[in-house]
Amino acid sequence: MDALAVRKGEHEPSVIDIPEPVPGEGEALVRTLRVGVDGTDREVLEGGHGEFPADEEYLVLGHEAVGVVEDPNGTEYEAGDVVVPTVRRPPNGENEYFERGEPDMAPEGEYHERGIVGAHGFMAEYFTSPAEYLVRIPDEQAPLGFLIEPISITEKALDHAYASRSAFEWNPESAAVLGNGSLGLLTLATFVHTHPFERTYCVGRRDRPDPTIEIIEGLGATYVDSRETPVDELSREHEGMDLVYEATGYAKHAFQTIDALAPNGVGALLGVPGPWEFEIDGGTLHEELVLHNKALVGSVNSHVGHFEGASDTLGSLPEEFLDSLVTGVHGLDDWEAAFADDDTTIKTAVEFAAYEER
Amino acid sequence: MDALAVRKGEHEPSVIDIPEPVPGEGEALVRTLRVGVDGTDREVLEGGHGEFPADEEYLVLGHEAVGVVEDPNGTEYEAGDVVVPTVRRPPNGENEYFERGEPDMAPEGEYHERGIVGAHGFMAEYFTSPAEYLVRIPDEQAPLGFLIEPISITEKALDHAYASRSAFEWNPESAAVLGNGSLGLLTLATFVHTHPFERTYCVGRRDRPDPTIEIIEGLGATYVDSRETPVDELSREHEGMDLVYEATGYAKHAFQTIDALAPNGVGALLGVPGPWEFEIDGGTLHEELVLHNKALVGSVNSHVGHFEGASDTLGSLPEEFLDSLVTGVHGLDDWEAAFADDDTTIKTAVEFAAYEER
Missing domain, CATH: 3.90.180.10 (Medium-chain alcohol dehydrogenases, catalytic domain)
Structure with missing residues (x-):
């Protein structure tokens, strides 16, 4: 064969x-x-x-x-x-x-x-x-069933991110996806259609006209050009995010996420960069994590339950x-x-x- | 008065x-x-x-x-x-x-x-x-009741750290406390007497003879001198830690914790350092968080439920x-x-x- x-x-x-x-x-x-x-x-x-x-x-x-x-x-x-x-x-x-x-x-x-x-x-x-x-999965999902594995990655990451906020009453309203690749866009659509967020953002670095920006705005989300508004300026330029989903694999984003979060927010990290040394204001980031009860949760792969959830999600997009x-x-x-x-x-x-x- | x-x-x-x-x-x-x-x-x-x-x-x-x-x-x-x-x-x-x-x-x-x-x-x-x-609190706790507030800080931090691991079956065996001040020692005692850890560690930077090292070893924990074994060498020199509790306020520890964790482990961050810029291998740390499903959870203060838990904990020390x-x-x-x-x-x-x- x-x-x-x-x-x-x-x-x-x-x-x-x-x-x-x-x-x-x-x-x-x-x-x-x-x-x-x-x-x-x-x-x-x-x-x-x-x-x-x-x-x-x-x-x-x-x-x-x-x-x-x-x-x-x-x-x-x-x-x-x-x-x-x-x-x-x-x-x-x-x-x-x-x-x-x-x-x-x-x-x-x-x-x-x-x-x-x-x-x-x-x-x-x-x-x-x-x-x-x-x-x-349902027969009618056969044509797009290849999207279920990537959606399952998001299901698992969100499962873990929400768990990290389960020790208190968390009422998230704002969410940002870092990255406008296919996983970022699928996640953004999931945020819009199956989550309670009132305001969603997607961060990329593309010039208009661009098909991914059209998709972002078609979903009702705000496109943020990270060349104009770096991730660690998100909370000042727009608002602190209750949830940040990092799908860029750009290592600085993992740490800038701490600044982008609202108090009591969580950053779900998905990217797999290689070694890269750079400077951070580690003292301020550490203090910010603590004084505002923030969390970072790394997540890889997914299990059968997440695939089942992903099939449900696909059905609602x-x-x-x-x-x-x-x-x-x-x-x-x-x-x-x-x-x-x-x-x-x-x-x-x-x-x-x-x-x-x- | x-x-x-x-x-x-x-x-x-x-x-x-x-x-x-x-x-x-x-x-x-x-x-x-x-x-x-x-x-x-x-x-x-x-x-x-x-x-x-x-x-x-x-x-x-x-x-x-x-x-x-x-x-x-x-x-x-x-x-x-x-x-x-x-x-x-x-x-x-x-x-x-x-x-x-x-x-x-x-x-x-x-x-x-x-x-x-x-x-x-x-x-x-x-x-x-x-x-x-x-x-x-019980009358007999009057003499040491002033320990309940600091213990409540640990109750809250562990509440949130455990929550972050609640989306999967987590069976922690090893835990390290960073810091041998009074909060670090109280937390270590809590780990030994009210948690399921089989092996506990406490990281400090004191020479023997020292009363805190005596307390650590009296509890059956292993004292680690961070001048000999930096926090990011803990997993190589001893073992990856399922839980790290940072009580030093030393900002590099917040990030070295990622290396110190075992796969699927969580770092509870408690310290409140000021601004401090330094270099990290952010790419490797980001990758490590993701590929090994690790989490960092910041935590500050505590509520009435944590004070009640702290009174129970004090009773068991x-x-x-x-x-x-x-x-x-x-x-x-x-x-x-x-x-x-x-x-x-x-x-x-x-x-x-x-x-x-x-």
Whole structure:
């Protein structure tokens, strides 16, 4: 079967031919429909993130998949079920995190990530997965089911951020998303449509006219150009934010977030930058965290419950927003277009098979 | 009556004579027994923290008080009840934070703090307080009831830190306290006697022999000299900490805590440093927060529920520890000794009246 992979020593995807996988006990065989492309895929290609599977000369790409069960193989699924796979798998037998259904909390070395760390991804005509790592979604979500994995990342981060504010009565009204990439925009739409915020902001660094600014304003949020208003000026220029969601991977934002927060606010951190030394006014930031009861919460990956929540969230996002977010779905013969990274590309996917309604 | 106060323009306490307070409606009159001295009192004296009451030339010191109800004045108390007052008061009528019993979550400008910000403290022979800001404690806690306010600070910080880990199954085993001042030692004792940690550490910068190191080791904890093992080396030299409690006010510790944490760990920040610019590897710290699901939670002050919890905690701390912690209780004629700040002084209090059992 065809697969889209990166070979060792290369930094571009290649279409390769690999054997169709055979499901083991407790595993289902899934026919891949679409697989989304995101920044992590680009980091994997650049070689700055991830790891090839042991004894393999290539890594099949892709971790944002949606597919249709082809062979349930005795699992709880039926042929034709539309499913989304979670990303993490236990590396050497189960461990406590996987046993309790929280693979997202496993530390390094205690997980593989399909398409990223030590395990092949989903950019192939078929994949297999243990039934417990598949999430059934409504048939009508088949076309955009590849958005469920990125939304699940937001579900998990917000789950943890809200938990950090659960020891007191927290009535958040304002929220800012740092970053207007596809994850930032999906999160902003979630804030607008499924959260109680009265005022939302999205921080980017793009000139008008720009399709992401149109989406931001179409959602009723305020676009903030960080070249004019740096993140640590947000509270002075606009207002202190009850919640800041960092989706830029720009390390200074993690610390500027402390200034951007309103008293009793929380910053959810999502980015994964590399080493970078810079100066901060650590004394003032420390004091600000304490005197105003602020919190910073880092979050990575997500578990089955977050995928289920993400499917609900996807169902509540307006079609118009989703149409403008997904700028291209490309067949395997046109995969280059799905990996393009320019100002008109927001969210793309590679299509491996068309969905046929049952 | 006699009171211990700081006059405007001075940096040392003075014994002054002020009128005995008269309780208003809903207020009780309390005879002060003892008032603890801590680092905040020293900061108030130095002028780096706090604010004089409006139109006053002096501030009565002290926020860690225990007393006996002298005149209940129609409130729910009885004469002879042993009580501890909370610290924050609404500045101009009630506001939402006080209304819902969470004055500790009020931002700057929305509270006074008795003995610190804009309101007289408890270092006087009598004080009055609205009944709702008094917490009744067992009679036998009268001698050491001045420890309840500092313990309540820890109760609140841990309440918020644990909440931040409530979205997943968190089974903490290791905890480190940064700082071996009286708050650090009280917190360490709390960790040992009322928390599930299997291994505890306390970080200081003292040479042996030293009474605080004796207390740390007497509690069964490991003393770490930060001159040999900096906080960001804790996880390499000892182990990653599931919980770090920062009680040094040293701003670099707030950020080194991120390195000191185990995956999924939380740092509770308590210190209030001033501005201080320094360099950090912000990229690596940001990545570490995210990839290992870590959190930092700032916390200030506490509310009635935390004072009640603190009274329970005080009841479970061993007498031997408390005896070694409280190095001096001094009458008003010897107040200088209570404000001494040397290596043999750990926790002190000023006594305004002896407790007479009822």
